[in-house]
Amino acid sequence: MSGTTRSSTPTRRRTKATGTKASVETPPTETPPGENQPSEVERERAQRFYRQMLFIRRFEERAQRAYTQALIGGYCHLNLGEEAAIAGLMDELRPEDYLFTNYREHGYALARGIDPNAVMAELFGRVDGVSKGWGGSMHMFDVSHRLLGGYGIVGGQLPIATGAALALQYKGADEIVMCTMGDGTVAIGAFHESLNLASLWDLPIVFVIINNGLGMGTPVAHSSALPDLYRRGDAYRIESARVDGMNPDIVASATATAVDVARGGRPYLLEVVTERLKGHSVVDPAKYRSGDEAARLKGVDPVRAYAQHLTAIGVHDAESIAQLDAEVLREVDAVAAFAAASEFPDTSTLFDYTYASPVPNDSRRLPGDALYPAAPIVGGAA
Amino acid sequence: MSGTTRSSTPTRRRTKATGTKASVETPPTETPPGENQPSEVERERAQRFYRQMLFIRRFEERAQRAYTQALIGGYCHLNLGEEAAIAGLMDELRPEDYLFTNYREHGYALARGIDPNAVMAELFGRVDGVSKGWGGSMHMFDVSHRLLGGYGIVGGQLPIATGAALALQYKGADEIVMCTMGDGTVAIGAFHESLNLASLWDLPIVFVIINNGLGMGTPVAHSSALPDLYRRGDAYRIESARVDGMNPDIVASATATAVDVARGGRPYLLEVVTERLKGHSVVDPAKYRSGDEAARLKGVDPVRAYAQHLTAIGVHDAESIAQLDAEVLREVDAVAAFAAASEFPDTSTLFDYTYASPVPNDSRRLPGDALYPAAPIVGGAA
Amino acid sequence: MTELTYREALRQTLRSELLRDEDVMLMGEEIGVFEGSYKITAGLLEEFGPRRVRDTPIAEEGFTGAAIGAAMLGLRPVVEIMTINFSLLALDQIVNHAAKIHGMFGGQMSVPMVIRTPGGGGQQLGASHSQNIELYYAFVPGLKVVAPSTPADARALLLAAIKDDDPVLFLENLALYNTKGDVPDDLPAATIGKAKVTRPGRDLTLIGYSRMAVVALEVAEELAESDGLDIEVIDLCSLRPLDRETVVESVKKTHAAVMLEDDWLTYGIGAEVAATISDGAFDYLDAPVRRVAMAEVPLPYSKPLESAALPSRQDVVNAIRATLAAVGHRTSEGTR
């Protein structure tokens, strides 16, 4: 495990890529989480993290409810259990960095700062959605916040993200790409091809494996011959680390290292070990989980754990936590109300996005439309 | 490097898979190549190796000539430089083991004991060819010698070979699968998916990377972020080794280990470092090779080197070498004559192999055939 | 005779085939512990164990290719690809390998495998999860492609597919899994390559496959009721080989045809059907073959857009009426 765990403070952040490899300019101040007397900056970040985690939690629960109310369709995959991982990862990206994710991305969209109304409206399939209602739960995209999707094909985002990093290198840009994926995704060919290309070409990209232990019902040990997923980096000469994904501070520290390496012009593979608290998607009762496993999960909750931690170090108390929760719940209710009030896209827009550029002879027929209108009879034609 | 180099004698060979992992029953007798006083068994094998290498060399040169005479079409990839690798690899397979290769497989077909007439006839596209003229240079197949192809799509053979190994395991069979590929093939997704499956499922398969340094004009360092290809095995918990592929004895020793592991029920990854003495295919002048590189290649020749070695240890002398060469050349001439005399497949057989089982409404039209014969006029139809 | 869902017919057939033939084995993502994304394999891991019912990692190319190799050595693997959209990742193995191995090597070995996979649309799964790309397989010599529309056909064709010595793409449909129908207890295997006239009629030939064969039958019944129309319905059942004769003979009788499909119109399955009719029944056809298909867009998630893009019952009714009007128009004006 090559990642160092460091606290991430704004002063430590680089403002410019140096072109050198992942050296650390300022020595890391070791502040193991749980230690007392956090600095003001740390308190602020902790509060930000907690609010974000809580918001994701309540948002996802609201989405789950809306799904059962048939306000959301298709597949709907939630980030329940992954809140700490998301908060820590997203905090280390600059706004101008690019993010590619899989289909389990609501929390990422929120943490990138996208308007929650637009995220929920997308789930509801409304025009005000981030993808104008075209994408749904699996396909959120917001060019202004540089969330470049939301991909439903397992592994599909990897080559694309790699290419985005290639474009950044090509342009000599200072931004990096982060590309997240699940543990089950490691088995697919695109993983291999993408990591090899990224390393061969020295691309500024952080590949993140969100290891929540399962791909649908398949445990990592059944999908990967080498269950230490971060060690896959070795096969491509890519620096890598595994990190506890249940605490946002720890994730942020490891992410800082990863981002530094990428900003310096080399790919990085970060495995974030987390939990999927519920089924694969909203409709999955996860019956394949053993009773023991279900019992264990009851004791695991990154949001609750962080609340306890913040209470212990005096950043929060029971009252402020309850207050915050009430506030977030109100916000999420407003968000759901917004989404429900948003219009559905007009069916006249059905053909608007097939092509980006105008094209003659494009087929714009609705089902059943005649290819040719019944011709008037031309008696003497033959 | 985890492979042990041992001499391979028939007594050492297992006659039955034990189900245990790659333990060695009889201790290896260390006989580094080049040492004097070879045993009778070793002398025999050395002669067999040399004859085989020489035969492949002359056969390939003959194929090259036939190609320029337009007797062979399509792409034609030769094993020039890989003779030692082939001889060593093939010698360790039992006749009942299965072999899958890429398109550069003439030598493998010969070394498996397939009638050279049938191999050359295939190149000539004749009915007597191993694949009845349907496959050509890239697609040799002989079910009786358990050469299950000859595949032209880079990496295409890997999942298939993996599945063959799965069938062997399923049936509790004693055979193993060997699957060869080139160094350039390591970059493709199928490599990753196949090795992962083979390891997860404990399949009896030896993956062999014939590292001839180039995929077409691309050096390994430009195709693989980790140029130590055998180390890719680590990413799948697959035991692996790299071995000098210019000496058949060394290759055979390493292959013996690999085959033992597979016979014991685990996959193995063997990298055989060899040379491609000519262009990628017959028509490639390999202009991308530097002058230095071309000069270096002049000094490299596994056939010549093994002749020198055998002369040094008294297995051959200049005269017997010359005699053998003359004999092999005569044989190869006869082979070419056989191929030239063989018939082309009859065009009436064009539809014979689309399906294995009969099927109604199969389309058996030749180009331009009417879908429907012009109907007699049925005046009152409407 | 038992009434079963399409899902249950598939499940029972897989089960009876696993019982019948030791060489039959199942492979795919989540077919075991998870019991199948759409629960087609529910209970089978428990009954037959992991040797016969093999969960795979997410590696469509790898495990589909592995099924090819296993089939070459004598197994009869039945692969589940979770939805047909993901089969694009295995296309090289299916098209360049499974379909070619028998022919390319001079007929030495066959590849007796089945790839089961559902198509569909209308489930708000978005553009990359709602495609009907059976065309990609139907186009390829060396493959057989079947597309049952009823529980009984699902059973009869799956039996045939598993017994077949060639690779068979077995197209299921998300929207059919819960549909019900009678399945005779001793139903024999179907013959691959045959279409079925599922309703005889004289006024117009309505052609469909998979879900659209069901819609065709329903609409025909409705129009018999409402308009007194006598529509002949054909379920193609097999897309490769395509049973041209059954279709052409029908149109020779009815003089008009409408083709229903859930894929995109241009170059879709219906193009061949329309071209075939226009050729084989050239002197009999009284109006152009009309095709009802999906709008040519990446299918949007939002329900109203998705609904607009997918063929509805009303679209089918309209197409039939328009075609009959055109026929009347032409015949009354005496253009033939």
Added chain:
Amino acid sequence: MTELTYREALRQTLRSELLRDEDVMLMGEEIGVFEGSYKITAGLLEEFGPRRVRDTPIAEEGFTGAAIGAAMLGLRPVVEIMTINFSLLALDQIVNHAAKIHGMFGGQMSVPMVIRTPGGGGQQLGASHSQNIELYYAFVPGLKVVAPSTPADARALLLAAIKDDDPVLFLENLALYNTKGDVPDDLPAATIGKAKVTRPGRDLTLIGYSRMAVVALEVAEELAESDGLDIEVIDLCSLRPLDRETVVESVKKTHAAVMLEDDWLTYGIGAEVAATISDGAFDYLDAPVRRVAMAEVPLPYSKPLESAALPSRQDVVNAIRATLAAVGHRTSEGTR
């Protein structure tokens, strides 16, 4: 006006585009040091360096996908896939991603990339290396597919493809690379989605694309010479969008059509063309549209078998004669 080979027209166009626009870059296997499997990119690495002309490992899915991502961020990658057969390995990236990204995300980003790849057959490359599967791309909304048949069109369409904001599959053909033709020095970009009447005529419409558009023209000239026939030839140029109007208008004039294609007949490109004609020119067509296509087999290596399976000039001539005979037959018997 310069006479160039198809290969050289491509090469010069790539060069001029690399010179014109810094965002244009080339990617693919062996396009640099090796100068391209078919030498289309000869000299370009030397002139533009590895940043602009990027050799890739053998990873079709990876580098094609990478081009998508690069295009999203503003580059205009031109990917070479060595032959169209290998594109099956990249199909998920092309069909599920390149074609969908604009639509699936509500039109926020486009994917201005070109995938150049040759089809072909008749080079004795065997079953998995001799397929014409442009259908797989032509079928997909969100993609554009062009298939030039002459050096001038190769240039005009490549210019258009590179400037286009959507992903374009640019179909080349092994058998065309050495063909020659005049290329105007100031040739403008073509309009994607338009077919061309390359020879006007009144007796029959002969339709082709890529290599078969060349064969069509040659056969038409021969038959003008030998039989005094006046055949109209259409080069589709673009397979998606398909220019139905040009084809239908022609057949309204000629009353007969023959479609030429190098792919398999059933479900091939010609199926849509035939269906379109049969619909759009229903009242004008005097005989079924005949399709001349590849025999439906995995293409064998052996020359006589391969030749038998591929459409020849004679096959085209026969089809034209048969169609004209059918027209005469029908018209003389007064079936219209």
